[in-house]
Amino acid sequence: MAQLLQIHEPGQTPAPHETDSPVAVGIDLGTTNSVVAVAEDGAINVVRDENDKALVPSVVAYAADGSAIVGELARRLLLDRPEMVVSSIKRLMGRGLEDVKSLAGTLPYDVEPASDSGSGMVRLAVAGYTRTPVEVSAEILKALKERVEDHLGSSVDRAVVTVPAYFDDAARSATKDAARLAGLEVLRLVNEPTAAALAYGLDEGAEGIYAVYDLGGGTFDISLLRMEKGVFQVLATGGDAALGGDDFDNAIAEFFLADRRARFGDEHLNSSDAKVALMSARLAKECLTKQKTGEWSIEANDKTSLHVLNRTRLEKLIAPYVDRTIKLCRDALADAGVTTEDINGVVLVGGSTRVPLVRRRVSELFGREPLADINPDEVVAVGAALQAKALTVGSDMLLLDVTPLSLGLETMGGIVDKIVPRNTPIPVARAQEFTTYHDGQTAISIHVLQGEREMVDQCRSLAHFELHGIPPMVAGAARIRVTFAVDADGLLTVSAREHSTGKEQHVEVKPSYGLSEDEMARMLYDSMQHAGDDMTRRLLAETRVEAKRVINAVEAAMAADGDLLDDQERAAIGKAVGIVESTIAGNDRGAVSAAVEGLEHATKEFAERRMDRGIRRALRGHDVREFDEPTATTGEAGGE
């Protein structure tokens, strides 16, 4: 299922999180590198390979048979067989073609035009195959899943996955789809700076307001959080989902290529040449964090060129991007209503914060040295694992996050009417009333957008959908209440109700940048032979959780109002509970459901007596909770 807009009623959300394996892991799915961490024996362990490396390069190479190689091996293939390799795929998550940046007019990907399926998701041609960003990301997630399974010696099927705070709904949905394709249920999408703050705050016992400056390979986030006794409250977040170390690489590569043109004249470059130039640029950037100057080569069209770059020149090249991050920090401070004096500490996250110019500018802005006593590459995965533990085992800490971007609707004249402003605490729900403009109109078209600008074409289009089946009435008589809910993952759900008739309306949703339901189903089918088994297992788990809930409720009611039952009735209910318990131990979902139904039937009259007593007490003006005279009530019940 494409998760862009899940339309469902309360109580019908997807499968519960109780499955057979209790372990849930934390995954930082990065633009350049990814990391997986897991809570074990009270500690959080970052999973490392045999060379003690935690970072898995987010690079996927496709072999001729379509099989994928992920990580360091794929990264090494980038120079020799660039046409087989995809890197920085995160930049394309939930994006349209117009979002892809080019290098000297050449994209470092071979992009295919969108298919006729109608969704605008970018498709890549790699090693003779067509792949979506969701599929490529799923390969990375699968590799991380295998890594942690090898480490634990058991299977893992649930994870907390981090996303940039500034990721929009489409990119979040795409990330969730990728996890699903990799066989991982996403317990929660957590914003990267929030995860970092969690790891940092819990580790250092930090209290007060902290700024988390997170500059990764492809994304920039600034989050301001209040940390107080285990609560992590995001006050404001800002950023740019297309600003990161990759831009530094791009600027350096452009510089190298201009240098090359000056020597060799104009030459034709293909996407593989672009990848080679970017690789040299990246090496230059990394070297110049330690040394002052160096020389790098670019090989293309059988000609090798050498390029000198020193740190001063590098800083000039990347300054515009760093300036932009500083401006976004100022905006976030204003949004949070705090000044730099209110900040108790600045935490640096992301590999790109190793660049000296970045550190210098951040120190200048906040008037203090940033905290660097944590590994900026691993802290996000540690935070994700902490949250995974909190969601499964339980914890005292609590994350309170916000919407990074405003949510709005298109109104007359292409203007966006903001429904949920940015930095609103989530979960959030807002309703909007719509009506018809023509007599007998039976459908209304709604356009949902995300972004801060005022005009429709300046915001990201999330979805167009139509409300059908409105009963024909005179213009303006219909009252359709559309509710937009953003859940704790930052994902949007839309539901609609026609008021004048009270009829719930079906909402048709066409995701602008997501995968269609058919595409997702095909991918799941292609990737997992066991999809059917998986579904059965999940449904059984869901039914068990529900059955346990019913038993708990009955037992609590017996403890509170058992005096309303005679011995025979008590025995009958006890027997019904026993049947449910024995079916829970088995694997027959139908049997569990039937036993639960039997128990509900056996307690029906008991429930009625309890309600009756409750109402009587309320009428007498007593609070039920204070009422305590167990002996006097048996007679009351007998009279029913």
Next chain:
Amino acid sequence: MHDIGTKPDDRLSASVDVAIGSVSPCWSCRGPVVNGDVFCGTCDAVQPPGQLDHFRRLGLKPGFNVDVAILNRLYFDCQRRLHPDRFASRTPRERALSQQQSTSVNEAYETLRDPLKRADYLVHLQGSGVLTEGCNLVADQELLTESLELRELLAEAETIAEVAALEKRAANDIKSCIDDLSRAFADVRLEQACRLTTRLKYLKKLEDECRVRRACLSDRVS
């Protein structure tokens, strides 16, 4: 006007005093639950949020003076019990209800932490039936003139210092306006509270515009 179930006109009709004390069946154990209770007293199942005013939802007495530290503490307490993260391994129904509860708590917090939204809400809460026109329609020549004058000053300001001075003036006016609001609500002078809320609205807007203008000017300098 976008918020759910809390349009000004139905705030009072959802009178808490009527609801409290009466009972409804718990969806889980089917026994009685006192209306307004967040959890079932018997089986502990989370209940639907129901109709509560924003103050009572967080455990505050309705009134304009809200201690932000206390508000934060109450808000955190509510979310510690109700946030969906606390229900991750529960049944779908419980998770959906916790999301609804958590959403209602966030809405209450969002409204009460900002003096302007709080004043606006309180005027509607206490003034429903009294001020039929609603707050926005208070036409006051004096207010209008003041607003126009300040806007003109901002339009004429050309240096960062000038804008900053105006911003400071707006901030001071906001402070005194909030003090006046506090007194008006204490004395139950609703029309005065309404007028002050309108004044606070444009002062805040002016402050925002000053900030944007100052950012523009400083960008130009650097």
